[in-house]
Amino acid sequence: MAPATKAKTEIHTAESCIASVRAVKDALEVLSGRWKLPIILSVSFGTKRFKQISKELNGITDKVLSKELKELEAxxxxxxxxxxxxxxxxxxxxxxxxxxxxxxxxxxxTWGAAHRKKIIGR
Incomplete structure (x- = not known):
């Protein structure tokens, strides 16, 4: 049997809270908007050309897709x-x-599917 391990006690401080909030804000800044995650998902399934991504993301304009691609590349x-x-x-x-x-x-x-089911029952 493995030796018992002591539970790690986290100390919550104002500094640790600020660091956590900053990290989440940084992530949200990079991924925010309606299209960034869908674009990432699109290219996750293989290399794509501009028009292929545009067709998969029904409703995105070429101008917005171009802007989002530049930001994701940056x-x-x-x-x-x-x-x-x-x-x-x-x-x-x-x-x-x-x-x-x-x-x-x-x-x-996973969370989105569970949330949808909880809120609208499907």
Whole structure:
């Protein structure tokens, strides 16, 4: 049998609260908005071109998709590859850093399904 371990006692301080709030705010700033998580999910299923992402995310405008892709690339969650062709070919893919969100997105999906069931019964 494994030796008994003592439960770790966390000490909650004003500083630890501020650090926790800051970390959540940082994450929400990077992922906020209607389209960022759906875009991440789209490219999680494989490398995509702009129009492929646009079709999968019914309702997003090209202007908004372009802006969101630039922000996600700046935060190193997706990569953009331009191929030397005519016309130019641009592909978007999830990065390893973007893949680190897989558990978070899965948990959000689980919570969202449970919340929907609780609130509207389906």
């Amino acid at each position: 935060n190193q969650l997706i990569s953009r590859t331009v191929y030397d062709a005519f016309p130019p070919v641009v592909e978007y893919a999830i990065t390893d850093h973007g893949k680190s969100l897989n558990k978070v997105i899965a948990e959000l999906g």
